[in-house]
Amino acid sequence: AIDIDQLRALTGAITIDPGYKNSGSCKSEITFLDGEEGILRYRGYSIEELAEKADFLEVSYLLIFGELPTQSQLDKFEKDIRKYTLVNEEMKSIIDGFPKTAHPMGVLASLTSALTAFNPKSVNPHNEKEMYEAVCKTMAKFLVIATWTYRKSMGYPLNYYDNTKGYVQNFMHLMYELPTGPYKIDPIVVNALDKLFILHADHEQNCSTSTVRIVGSSHAGLFASISAGVSALWGPLHGGANQAVLEMLEEIHKNGGDVDKYVLKAKDKDDPFRLMGFGHRVYKNFDPRAKIIKKAADDVLGALGIEDPLLDIAKKLEKVALEDDYFKSRNLYPNVDFYSGIIYRALGIPTEMFTVMFAIGRLPGWIAQWKEMRVNKEPIGRPRQVYVGSPLRDFVPVEKR
Numbered sequence: 246a247i248d249i250d251q252l253r254a255l256t257g258a259i260t261i262d263p264g265y266k267n268s269g270s271c272k273s274e275i276t277f278l279d280g281e282e283g284i285l286r287y288r289g290y291s292i293e294e295l296a297e298k299a300d301f302l303e304v305s306y307l308l309i310f311g312e313l314p315t316q317s318q319l320d321k322f323e324k325d326i327r328k329y330t331l332v333n334e335e336m337k338s339i340i341d342g343f344p345k346t347a348h349p350m351g352v353l354a355s356l357t358s359a360l361t362a363f364n365p366k367s368v369n370p371h372n373e374k375e376m377y378e379a380v381c382k383t384m385a386k387f388l389v390i391a392t393w394t395y396r397k398s399m400g401y402p403l404n405y406y407d408n409t410k411g412y413v414q415n416f417m418h419l420m421y422e423l424p425t426g427p428y429k430i431d432p433i434v435v436n437a438l439d440k441l442f443i444l445h446a447d448h449e450q451n452c453s454t455s456t457v458r459i460v461g462s463s464h465a466g467l468f469a470s471i472s473a474g475v476s477a478l479w480g481p482l483h484g485g486a487n488q489a490v491l492e493m494l495e496e497i498h499k500n501g502g503d504v505d506k507y508v509l510k511a512k513d514k515d516d517p518f519r520l521m522g523f524g525h526r527v528y529k530n531f532d533p534r535a536k537i538i539k540k541a542a543d544d545v546l547g548a549l550g551i552e553d554p555l556l557d558i559a560k561k562l563e564k565v566a567l568e569d570d571y572f573k574s575r576n577l578y579p580n581v582d583f584y585s586g587i588i589y590r591a592l593g594i595p596t597e598m599f600t601v602m603f604a605i606g607r608l609p610g611w612i613a614q615w616k617e618m619r620v621n622k623e624p625i626g627r628p629r630q631v632y633v634g635s636p637l638r639d640f641v642p643v644e645k646r
């Protein structure tokens with residue numbers, strides 16, 4: 246028998262697969278996804294059950310360490326995260342350098358990378374203890390700096406983690422607590438955020454996760470790898486879609502709510518417009534996360550007593566698109582981002598922060614995938630190519646060109 250590397254060496258054969266539509270880059274024990282059947286499981290547990298019964302830290306532990314934690318493991322994890330929630334004061338001078346109008350995702354990517362400078366020991370853990378410390382540090386500091394991107398954009402003083410509160414509660418505290426008075430954290434909001442973060446927590450080898458793994462494969466370290474993941478997530482074809490969906494729904498609303506017009510526009514091949522929040526590389530039947538989020542949007546808006554015309558527009562748009570031959574024949578269904586923005590909006594989260602919300606949710610998945618890659622001692626990621634440029638030519642001096 247001859248293995249694939251030997252075959253390649255003998256024949257020079259290279260498979261071309263733009264967008265890696267059909268190429269596996271690794272073996273993984275973290276997330277199971279069946280795009281035809283619309284199944285998503287973390288470490289064997291169904292996403293529906295986790296979203297219903299677990300909280301975000303429990304799911305983070307499950308993804309990163311492989312098993313659901315016992316109560317004492319969970320308490321220890323939470324306590325260990327708290328040890329690292331202080332972010333170096335000098336990081337503030339970096340934030341000060343950004344204009345207030347900077348997109349929070351750009352600021353987040355830079356700050357995550359900058360964490361490397363202040364935590365050099367966590368960059369490249371060499372044993373289990375250092376690995377655990379790096380995991381806890383990242384969970385702690387990323388949440389704080391993610392909220393600082395919002396505080397910066399608002400011109401508010403930066404907040405510190407409150408060790409008497411839970412992880413998701415702290416997100417609300419860090420974002421909204423002001424020196425002018427105490428901020429009451431609504432349990433309905435915490436519950437909705439737990440669910441949203443869980444639904445975003447991992448999705449096997451998507452664009453940002455593959456980026457985290459490939460950057461990490463050069464042993465660039467955890468913060469640098471996560472920072473690259475944030476940049477990959479930012480794009481509107483990936484995590485940036487949640488912001489784009491809401492902007493699209495707002496535009497439809499402003500223009501009289503004519504959803505048919507936008508469906509037509511999305512089908513027009515001469516028009517670059519796409520129905521944001523529709524379609525998925527892997528789900529060709531339905532996105533199970535979208536089903537849960539659609540119901541959560543109804544529940545959360547109901548519980549908070551909010552009537553949002555954008556939710557009605559989204560539902561109308563979904564109905565029209567799902568009955569349309571263009572969308573049907575291409576298996577285009579609402580994805581996770583289609584309804585999430587409506588919930589974020591109901592929770593008072595500004596549109597520009599939507600992709601940051603996705604990043605906070607995706608963090609444990611990125612960490613788990615990076616850790617798996619390092620523990621398995623995977624080789625450096627290095628795709629090949631087929632060269633189609635010019636053959637050898639003679640150099641022409643500048644005066645003769």
Ligand code: ACO
Nearest residue numbers: 481482483484486511519520521522523524525526575580
């Ligand atoms: N609106 C209109 N047409 C679409 C859409 C859409 N949202 N999505 C795909 N199509 C069409 C394409 O034009 C193409 O048509 P063609 O066969 O006539 O050329 C066909 O459907 C297949 O689309 P591809 O772009 O080849 O599919 P791919 O798997 O590469 O892309 C993607 C998937 C990027 C998600 C795409 O569906 C898209 O751009 N959707 C909108 C952005 C979005 O919602 N992104 C979030 C994805 S989920 C996530 O990252 C969390």
